[in-house]
Structures are given as C-alpha cells and as structure tokens.
Amino acid sequence: MNNNDVTVIIPMHRDCDEAYAMLEKAIESVEKCREHYTDGEIDILIVAPFVTHKSDILAHSYTTWCLNDSGNNTYCGQVNFAVQHIDTPYFSILEYDDTYKEKWFKFFSQYLYGNEEVSVFVPVNVVTDKNESTWRYANEMPLASYFSSEIGFIDFDCLQDWSSFTLAGSVFNTNDFKTVGMFKPSIKLASDYEFLLRLTSKKLKVMVVPKEGYRHVIGVEGSLLSRYKNISDDEIQKWFDLAKREYMYDEDRKKGISKKKESIEIK
Amino acid sequence: MSKRNKEKEQDTNLKVISRIEDAISDLKNKNFTMFFFVVDSKNVPNGSMCYIYQMAKAMQDKGYDVCMLYQLENEYTQEEIELLEKNEQPLDDMRRFVGVTGWLGEEYGTLRHMNIMKEKWEVSPSDFLFIPEVFQSIMFHTYKNKITCKRYVILQNYDYVTEFIPLGQQWANYGIDHVIATNENQAKLINDVFPYTEPHTTVINPFIPDYFRKPLKAKNLIVNIIAKNKDDVNRIVKPFYWKYPVYQFVSFRDLRGFPRKKYAEMLKEGCITIWVDEHTPFGYGAVEAMRCGNIVIGKIPDQIPEWMSDYNGIWFNDINNVPDLVYRAVSQMLADEIPHILADGMTETDKKYTYEEYDRNITNFLDKMIEERIGDMTTILDITKKNNMKEENNEQ
Numbered sequence: 038m039n040n041n042d043v044t045v046i047i048p049m050h051r052d053c054d055e056a057y058a059m060l061e062k063a064i065e066s067v068e069k070c071r072e073h074y075t076d077g078e079i080d081i082l083i084v085a086p087f088v089t090h091k092s093d094i095l096a097h098s099y100t101t102w103c104l105n106d107s108g109n110n111t112y113c114g115q116v117n118f119a120v121q122h123i124d125t126p127y128f129s130i131l132e133y134d135d136t137y138k139e140k141w142f143k144f145f146s147q148y149l150y151g152n153e154e155v156s157v158f159v160p161v162n163v164v165t166d167k168n169e170s171t172w173r174y175a176n177e178m179p180l181a182s183y184f185s186s187e188i189g190f191i192d193f194d195c196l197q198d199w200s201s202f203t204l205a206g207s208v209f210n211t212n213d214f215k216t217v218g219m220f221k222p223s224i225k226l227a228s229d230y231e232f233l234l235r236l237t238s239k240k241l242k243v244m245v246v247p248k249e250g251y252r253h254v255i256g257v258e259g260s261l262l263s264r265y266k267n268i269s270d271d272e273i274q275k276w277f278d279l280a281k282r283e284y285m286y287d288e289d290r291k292k293g294i295s296k297k298k299e300s301i302e303i304k
Numbered sequence: 305m306s307k308r309n310k311e312k313e314q315d316t317n318l319k320v321i322s323r324i325e326d327a328i329s330d331l332k333n334k335n336f337t338m339f340f341f342v343v344d345s346k347n348v349p350n351g352s353m354c355y356i357y358q359m360a361k362a363m364q365d366k367g368y369d370v371c372m373l374y375q376l377e378n379e380y381t382q383e384e385i386e387l388l389e390k391n392e393q394p395l396d397d398m399r400r401f402v403g404v405t406g407w408l409g410e411e412y413g414t415l416r417h418m419n420i421m422k423e424k425w426e427v428s429p430s431d432f433l434f435i436p437e438v439f440q441s442i443m444f445h446t447y448k449n450k451i452t453c454k455r456y457v458i459l460q461n462y463d464y465v466t467e468f469i470p471l472g473q474q475w476a477n478y479g480i481d482h483v484i485a486t487n488e489n490q491a492k493l494i495n496d497v498f499p500y501t502e503p504h505t506t507v508i509n510p511f512i513p514d515y516f517r518k519p520l521k522a523k524n525l526i527v528n529i530i531a532k533n534k535d536d537v538n539r540i541v542k543p544f545y546w547k548y549p550v551y552q553f554v555s556f557r558d559l560r561g562f563p564r565k566k567y568a569e570m571l572k573e574g575c576i577t578i579w580v581d582e583h584t585p586f587g588y589g590a591v592e593a594m595r596c597g598n599i600v601i602g603k604i605p606d607q608i609p610e611w612m613s614d615y616n617g618i619w620f621n622d623i624n625n626v627p628d629l630v631y632r633a634v635s636q637m638l639a640d641e642i643p644h645i646l647a648d649g650m651t652e653t654d655k656k657y658t659y660e661e662y663d664r665n666i667t668n669f670l671d672k673m674i675e676e677r678i679g680d681m682t683t684i685l686d687i688t689k690k691n692n693m694k695e696e697n698n699e700q
Contacts, residue, residue, distance in 0.1 A: 140640050144640065150522065151521035180525050180555070181552070181553040181555055182526070188555065247525035247638065249639050
C-alpha cells in the first residue's frame with residue numbers, strides 16, 4: 038500500500054436499472070481519474086444494504102461490493118460502515134449519481150504536497166441541472182481572501198456565518214475521520230456541516246482545492262436529497278441549529294428536532 | 305619660450321606621465337573605483353534603480369571598489385538624526401537619503417554611498433563613472449569640469465534621453481560615447497541617433513534574481529495586479545465582478561509598493577498576474593511573474609520588450625478587455641486547461657535573464673572596459689613621452 042492510496046466509497050440505496058446506469062457513469066469517472074493519478078492506487082468500494090447481481094458492475098477492476106448489514110442505511114451510516122472496512126490512508130465519497138472531474142485526484146496529490154497535515158481536501162463542485170443548462174459552483178467561497186483567516190481553508194470561525202458546504206467528492210484522511218468520530222447519521226441534512234464544525238473545533242484543517250473536482254447534478258429523482266424536497270425552511274434551519282449544538286460531542290447522541298421548540302431524543 | 309617656462313612645462317609633462325603610469329598600474333591592479341550616480345527611490349521599488357544597484361553589487365562581488373553617488377542638499381548630519389530620534393521627532397525624508405534597503409535588501413543598501421553636495425568627491429583617471437541616461441546635467445557638468453575618469457551612460461529607457469536632453473544638444477557635446485544598454489532595442493535606438501556610440505555600446509541584459517521562481521507548493525487562486533495606477537486596478541476588478549458574479553470568490557491582489565522578496569513570495573502564491581506598465585522599456589514585472597509560474601495578462605507597452613511573443617502571455621491593448629481575459633484564464637486554471645503552447649512559451653522565457661548569463665556578460669564587459677582604458681592611456685602616455693622627448697631634444 039502506498040502512502041497516498043485512496044478508496045472511493047460509493048453509497049448505494051437504490052437497487053434499480055436507473056440507479057445502476059448512473060453508478061456505471063460514476064465508476065467510469067473514477068477510471069478516468071486513475072489515468073491521471075500517479076501517486077498511488079484508487080480503489081472503489083460500493084456500499085449498499087443489498088447485494089447486487091449486476092456482474093458488469095462487479096467486473097470493473099479494483100471494485101468491491103460491500104454489504105452494509107449494520108441496519109443503518111442512511112447516507113452517513115453507509116459511509117461510516119464503509120470506512121470501517123478500508124485500509125487506505127485516504128478515502129473519498131462519490132454519490133452514485135455524480136461524477137468526478139478526471140484530474141481531481143491529480144489535483145489532490147498536487148495540493149497534498151506541503152499540506153500533509155490537512156484532514157480533508159474539498160473540491161470546487163460544479164453543480165448543474167439534469168440538462169446542464171445552468172450551473173454554479175459549490176464550496177468555492179473559502180477561496181476568497183476575505184472569507185477565512187487563511188485563504189483556501191475552512192475554519193471554525195467562518196463556519197459560524199457560512200454553512201453551505203458539501204463534502205461529496207472530498208478526499209478525507211481516514212485516520213482523522215475516525216478519530217473525530219466519523220459522521221453522525223442522526224443529523225439529517227446538516228451532517229456535513231456538523232462534521233466540519235467538529236473537525237475544525239479540534240484545530241484540524243480543511244482545505245478547498247482551487248480546482249474543479251466534482252460534478253453534482255441536482256433534481257435527480259431518487260437521489261438522497263430528493264427525500265427532503267418537501268421539507269420546510271424552518272425545519273432545515275433546525276437541523277443546522279442542531280448541528281451547532283452537537284459538534285461538541287464526538288459520539289452521535291441521536292438528538293433530533295421537533296416542530297416545537299424543545300429537542301427530543303430519537304430512540 | 306623662456307628657460308623657466310620650458311622647465312615648468314617639462315615638469316608638468318613628467319607629472320602627467322607619472323600620473324598616467326600610476327593610473328595604468330592602478331587599472332592593472334584593480335586599484336580603482338566604479339562610481340554610479342543614483343536617485344533616492346525613497347524605498348519605492350524601481351526597476352531602473354534595481355538594475356544599477358545589481359550591477360554595482362555584481363562588480364563589488366568581483367573585487368572592485370564601488371561607490372554610489374547622489375546629490376542631496378541640506379542633508380541631515382548623523383548628529384541631527386540622532387537628536388531628532390532621541391526627541392521622538394519625525395524626520396523629513398527630503399533631507400535624508402533613504403536608499404534601497406527597505407525594498408531591495410541590506411546587501412544593496414549598504415553599498416558605499418556618497419553625497420557629492422556634502423563630501424569632496426575625488427576622482428582619478430583610472431576610475432569609472434556610470435551615469436543613468438536621465439542625468440543629462442551630470443553628463444554636462446562632469447564634461448565641463450574636465451573630470452578625468454572614463455564615463456559610461458547606462459541606458460534603460462530611450463524616452464528619458466529625448467525628454468531630458470536640451471534641444472540642439474547630444475551626448476557628443478558632453479564627450480560621451482560609451483553606453484551600456486539593457487537590451488538590443490535600446491541599443492539600436494541610441495545608435496540610430498548617436499552613431500558614434502555604436503562601436504562603444506555593450507548590451508547587458510538584466511538578471512531576474514533566484515527568489516523569483518516557481519513555488520514547491522501548489523498555488524492559490526489569486527490574481528495579482530501589477531499596475532502603477534490605481535484607476536487601472538479599478539477598471540479591471542470592478543467590471544470583472546459585475547460581469548462574472550459566479551467568480552465573486554476570485555481574489556485580486558494589488559502588488560504595488562512591496563519589498564522585492566515579499567513581492568516575489570506574493571507572485572509565487574498567485575496563479576495569474578495582470579501587468580499594466582505602458583512605458584517600461586524592459587518589462588521586469590511580467591518576466592518576474594512568469595518566472596513565478598503565473599500566466600501573465602499584460603498590456604503591450606509602447607516599446608515592445610524583446611522577450612514578448614504571442615506564445616508566452618495573453619497581451620492586450622484595450623484595458624476594458626481585461627475582465628473577459630481574466631474570466632477565461634480563471635476558468636482554464638480551475639479546470640487545469642491552460643494551453644500547452646502558453647505553458648511552453650513561458651518556460652522558454654523563464655530560461656532567459658539568469659544570473660549566470662548576467663555574470664558572464666559583466667565579466668566580459670569589465671575585462672573589455674579595463675583593457676580599452678589601459679589601451680587609451682598607453683596611447684596618451686606614448687604621445688606625451690614622445691612630445692616630452694621632442695622638447696628635450698629641441699632644447700638640447
């Protein structure tokens with residue numbers, strides 16, 4: 038195993054042809070990344086609460102299917118489960134309906150040099166609609182000189198005013214991810230934000246690499262976010278407020294939100 | 305002629321012969337001084353002064369004595385400065401020579417300096433005086449006062465020659481025909497108007513110091529701006545954000561006024577440099593930015609630098625086009641799609657203006673300069689000796 042081997046974790050929650058078609062594109066994007074990444078190997082670990090019979094998926098090189106039998110089939114639960122089953126120093130999360138830009142891991146390698154202490158390398162995401170008629174960036178704001186105390190880095194202070202980060206596509210230091218307590222599956226919608234608060238509160242570093250690294254398509258039916266399309270703004274805000282209260286705890290205390298003002302415990 | 309007058313004349317001739325022989329000996333033994341006239345940059349970075357100080361330092365490093373000359377009336381004495389500092393009173397910058405330490409570094413700032421308005425400036429025939437082209441008055445006064453050392457003009461910007469020299473005058477009127485030019489363009493311009501300088505013109509390209517180099521760490525998405533005029537900065541930055549709000553996260557950084565090494569660090573950190581300097585004859589800012597691995601988006605100067613090509617930068621005439629050019633360059637940086645031809649062009653330019661090449665040129669120049677001066681003096685010595693012998697024979 039090289040120092041900079043990476044496992045790409047792809048959480049799957051749908052067992053249907055449409056999902057497999059998107060998964061195929063996601064895997065192809067990883068294969069293109071391999072052509073440009075010379076600093077180690079890139080393996081793929083698909084994690085799902087079911088076993089697939091799609092031989093063409095399993096036929097891809099360096100690709101393993103991992104059955105998640107933990108009972109926690111949330112996105113965060115799947116990622117946490119997968120991380121327990123990898124041995125590479127770094128991992129990245131690829132949503133099955135998204136793709137990497139082909140040089141993303143090459144960029145990661147370039148920015149890793151001299152920044153070996155960084156725990157998470159976040160790409161600039163290109164967010165488009167299904168038709169690619171409109172697009173915007175995500176995760177780009179820390180590149181502005183006025184945003185945080187060090188250009189290109191997400192720190193605890195800037196997270197007090199800005200919560201719109203997505204960690205899909207990011208490359209994580211596996212050891213740091215485990216040490217801070219991994220994701221908290223009970224925190225819906227704001228799990229990435231809560232994780233960033235927790236990580237940065239411990240003075241660990243998160244860098245936004247100033248390169249397009251990931252392509253996210255919005256409005257895909259059956260995607261993880263589509264479950265929340267009817268959620269109210271008030272409810273969204275409550276999840277983020279919960280994140281701000283829970284980051285101090287390494288373990289998932291399984292707190293939830295209520296439409297009333299006090300928080301209740303989910304058992 | 306009376307006997308006394310003849311004796312007096314022979315005595316003078318012998319003194320002249322002795323003086324010339326001493327000067328030749330001094331030249332052979334490196335026992336002479338290189339004087340450079342400078343202006344006080346008041347700690348403001350200045351490409352022209354940088355070239356002169358670098359040349360002086362290079363010569364000092366080769367074992368020659370070097371002295372920087374300046375003119376400052378009513379300069380503070382050291383005692384006056386100490387008294388003001390003791391009483392915590394501000395110093396008037398117009399009364400002191402601030403120099404280059406702050407922006408060029410101590411190794412240049414601590415070269416020997418002399419205020420010729422305050423100290424007695426003694427010059428011998430074996431010395432050399434280097435005068436920037438802008439100092440027409442120094443050329444005139446040193447000629448009028450029959451200064452004995454050899455004078456060279458350092459030509460960096462031909463525009464200053466036409467600007468400062470009075471109508472009807474030229475360098476020949478000041479006895480000047482030896483020139484050091486920073487590039488072939490400048491040499492050609494001066495040789496065209498003063499043809500007598502052509503056999504005595506040496507081109508010594510400047511060097512870009514080693515601290516301008518590509519960084520080891522990957523770069524931030526920062527756009528550096530090198531522009532003399534704050535209005536130019538506004539004309540670039542504000543329209544960029546208006547036209548391309550999706551790129552509101554792109555940081556622009558104005559690099560005016562920083563010390564050289566700090567300036568180099570900031571160039572290294574960025575990935576794109578916008579360069580606006582219409583009147584530069586060389587274009588230091590752009591070459592330094594390329595050395596630091598920046599894509600240069602630059603205004604084509606009035607005098608096109610010799611290193612500038614279609615392939616080593618993105619060049620414009622109209623500053624209103626810059627926001628669009630920056631947008632394209634930023635998009636390419638984010639996607640890592642910089643055209644290879646541009647990267648290759650920058651690499652080619654990067655190989656020029658090294659210290660090694662400069663050192664070779666300075667060494668060759670110095671050898672030639674000293675040899676020529678010895679040759680001139682030997683000729684004068686021979687003539688003087690012959691004249692003296694003739695007179696002795698006539699007397700006999």
